[in-house]
Amino acid sequence: xxxxxxxxxxxxxxxxxxxxxxxxxxxxxxxxxxxxxxxxxxxxxxxxxxxxxxxxxxxxxxxxxxxxxxxxxxxxxxxxxxxxxxxxxxxxxxxxxxxxxxxxxxxxxxxxxxxxxxxxxxxxxxxxxxxxxxxxxxxxxxxxxxxxxxxxxxxxxxxxxxxxxxxxxxxxxxxxxxxxxxxxxxxxxxxxxxxxxxxxxxxxxxxxxxxxxxxxxxxxxxxxxxxxxxxxxxxxxxxxxxxxxxxxxxxxxxxxxxxxxxxxxxxxxxxxxxxxxxxxxxxxxxxxxxxxxxxxxxxxxxxxxx
Amino acid sequence: xxxxxxxxxxxxxxxxxxxxxxxxxxxxxxxxxxxxxxxxxxxxxxxxxxxxxxxxxxxxxxxxxxxxxxxxxxxxxxxxxxxxxxxxxxxxxxxxxxxxxxxxxxxxxxxxxxxxxxxxxxxxxxxxxxxxxxxxxxxxxxxxxxxxxxxxxxxxxxxxxxxxxxxxxxxxxxxxxxxxxxxxxxxxxxxxxxxxxxxxxxxxxxxxxxxxxxxxxxxxxxxxxxxxxxxxxxxxxxxxxxxxxxxxxxxxxxxxxxxxxxxxxxxxxxxxxxxxxxxxxxxxxxxxxxxxxxxxxxxxxxxxxx
Numbered sequence: 001x002x003x004x005x006x007x008x009x010x011x012x013x014x015x016x017x018x019x020x021x022x023x024x025x026x027x028x029x030x031x032x033x034x035x036x037x038x039x040x041x042x043x044x045x046x047x048x049x050x051x052x053x054x055x056x057x058x059x060x061x062x063x064x065x066x067x068x069x070x071x072x073x074x075x076x077x078x079x080x081x082x083x084x085x086x087x088x089x090x091x092x093x094x095x096x097x098x099x100x101x102x103x104x105x106x107x108x109x110x111x112x113x114x115x116x117x118x119x120x121x122x123x124x125x126x127x128x129x130x131x132x133x134x135x136x137x138x139x140x141x142x143x144x145x146x147x148x149x150x151x152x153x154x155x156x157x158x159x160x161x162x163x164x165x166x167x168x169x170x171x172x173x174x175x176x177x178x179x180x181x182x183x184x185x186x187x188x189x190x191x192x193x194x195x196x197x198x199x200x201x202x203x204x205x206x207x208x209x210x211x212x213x214x215x216x217x218x219x220x221x222x223x224x225x226x227x228x229x230x231x232x233x234x235x236x237x238x239x240x241x242x243x244x245x246x247x248x249x250x251x252x253x254x255x256x257x258x259x260x261x262x263x264x265x266x267x268x269x270x271x272x273x274x275x276x277x278x279x280x281x282x283x284x285x286x287x288x289x290x291x292x293x294x295x296x297x298x299x300x301x302x303x304x305x306x
Numbered sequence: 307x308x309x310x311x312x313x314x315x316x317x318x319x320x321x322x323x324x325x326x327x328x329x330x331x332x333x334x335x336x337x338x339x340x341x342x343x344x345x346x347x348x349x350x351x352x353x354x355x356x357x358x359x360x361x362x363x364x365x366x367x368x369x370x371x372x373x374x375x376x377x378x379x380x381x382x383x384x385x386x387x388x389x390x391x392x393x394x395x396x397x398x399x400x401x402x403x404x405x406x407x408x409x410x411x412x413x414x415x416x417x418x419x420x421x422x423x424x425x426x427x428x429x430x431x432x433x434x435x436x437x438x439x440x441x442x443x444x445x446x447x448x449x450x451x452x453x454x455x456x457x458x459x460x461x462x463x464x465x466x467x468x469x470x471x472x473x474x475x476x477x478x479x480x481x482x483x484x485x486x487x488x489x490x491x492x493x494x495x496x497x498x499x500x501x502x503x504x505x506x507x508x509x510x511x512x513x514x515x516x517x518x519x520x521x522x523x524x525x526x527x528x529x530x531x532x533x534x535x536x537x538x539x540x541x542x543x544x545x546x547x548x549x550x551x552x553x554x555x556x557x558x559x560x561x562x563x564x565x566x567x568x569x570x571x572x573x574x575x576x577x578x579x580x581x582x583x584x585x586x587x588x589x590x591x592x593x594x595x596x597x598x599x600x601x602x603x604x605x606x607x608x609x610x611x612x
Contacts, residue, residue: 082530116526118509118520118523120510120523120526120530121523121527121530122522122523123526154491169519169522170526171518172519172522173518175491176482178490180485183485207515209514209556210514211517212482212517212554213463213478213550213553215478216460217422217427217428220428223427224388224422224429243517244518247516247519248518250515
């Protein structure tokens with residue numbers, strides 16, 4: 001079924017592996033999701049999983065493969081380097097890591113490292129590939145300054161200048177939400193599906209300062225004001241997303257309120273778009289999976305042209 | 307052994323019950339700690355524990371008792387009301403809740419509620435008793451404006467004007483530390499005992515904005531800069547305490563940098579004192595247990611005089 005595949009493109013993250021067989025033009029022939037994210041792999045398990053599960057499903061033994069995401073970390077298959085800022089597609093393509101014992105057929109996209117807003121450093125793996133896929137999607141995106149946000153467990157706010165990544169900062173917004181929802185005094189099994197409570201949470205986020213105090217209002221509004229405990233998850237979601245949106249861009253010196261490109265899971269991007277709207281900032285939503293495919297395809301082409 | 311006890315004073319919190327037998331002058335005759343905090347009690351268990359464990363250890367069947375803390379919540383023994391702001395010792399003494407079926411011998415100190423810095427409400431139970439105990443400890447404390455911080459799982463920042471509590475805000479600082487230390491990508495079993503990493507964390511807290519992003523530096527300084535993972539807990543502690551100290555008082559309109567009275571666990575108060583010092587703010591540390599005893603004793607006297 002995959003005789004025509006010219007590239008196996010993989011976004012191999014902590015939770016899942018998303019894999020696509022692409023033809024010469026970068027069109028998707030086959031798309032698969034495998035449950036063995038890097039966080040679930042035993043040491044040394046990646047090559048076997050790739051050989052026994054991914055290759056048969058998506059290509060032949062001689063199909064080249066390009067992988068991005070946490071598979072390039074020390075917990076993954078082969079540690080791929082970090083590219084420094086400012087970073088363009090060509091920098092990444094020049095530093096693809098070749099995986100041993102694969103006849104040069106399997107390569108991993110490097111991560112990107114930054115000095116960080118306060119000198120403590122910052123790192124990403126995977127989002128850079130989506131970013132360059134998004135940039136490749138329309139010529140005007142690579143002109144001038146752009147602020148791109150990839151929401152998630154570790155949200156990435158990325159500054160782009162004329163098509164190159166020039167700065168970024170990571171916010172543990174999704175992780176804080178998961179921790180607070182599952183453990184401690186705010187834990188709740190009710191899903192975050194109340195848009196009114198979400199908006200209240202965004203309002204409670206203020207300018208994104210004093211988060212530990214603002215979080216306690218998720219409790220006191222129930223205990224003191226009698227709001228339904230079933231709305232806690234939505235309020236908490238709004239508060240954390242609102243605080244992220246209000247405060248994190250400022251760490252990058254972004255205070256203009258210019259349109260934000262939201263890149264990633266469309267549902268999550270929708271929450272960020274709503275929080276930005278409530279704070280008077282425009283945004284546009286772009287699908288992260290499509291951007292990952294486009295990025296891997298563009299990197300493969302750039303590598304081939306070198 | 308407790309024939310001379312004129313009051314059984316209890317600070318019955320979520321984790322433990324601290325109980326003291328006091329004589330007529332408020333001096334401690336006996337001090338005990340019991341492991342059955344409100345968080346560990348089954349429904350209806352409080353009266354039996356009090357009758358079978360506390361009374362025999364600290365007083366006779368006819369000794370009056372005054373309880374403060376979460377024992378007055380709906381999860382405790384009897385729900386005691388919340389007193390509104392501004393609140394003085396006399397307001398609390400006037401609204402002690404009498405526990406049914408105790409011949410009027412067992413009373414519970416009310417909590418205090420506030421509109422909250424953003425109208426979402428705020429509540430406390432237990433810290434108010436320590437506050438009024440501290441205020442009773444020296445006449446000058448009840449003159450003018452004071453900023454008092456009670457660090458902990460849910461840290462309380464309290465504004466006092468001429469001896470009355472006029473505002474407060476709760477920050478989930480200790481709870482965030484516990485959640486991040488036990489779960490998620492920053493989890494660590496190393497104790498937070500590195501003062502250098504603590505100071506680095508305080509510096510990384512900045513002005514207490516963008517906490518979700520600042521927290522990620524606890525990871526990237528290890529992954530990107532190669533700092534020892536064993537220092538993560540200390541760095542995290544410094545970051546969270548630093549963010550609390552830098553940002554929470556501003557929610558109360560406190561921007562003067564006036565001396566902070568730290569009231570509570572001396573070790574925890576020491577961390578807050580260090581973070582305040584690094585941010586150029588003076589503080590003084592006062593023992594919370596002694597303040598609880600003094601507060602319960604003062605409330606009992608005020609009640610008797612009514």
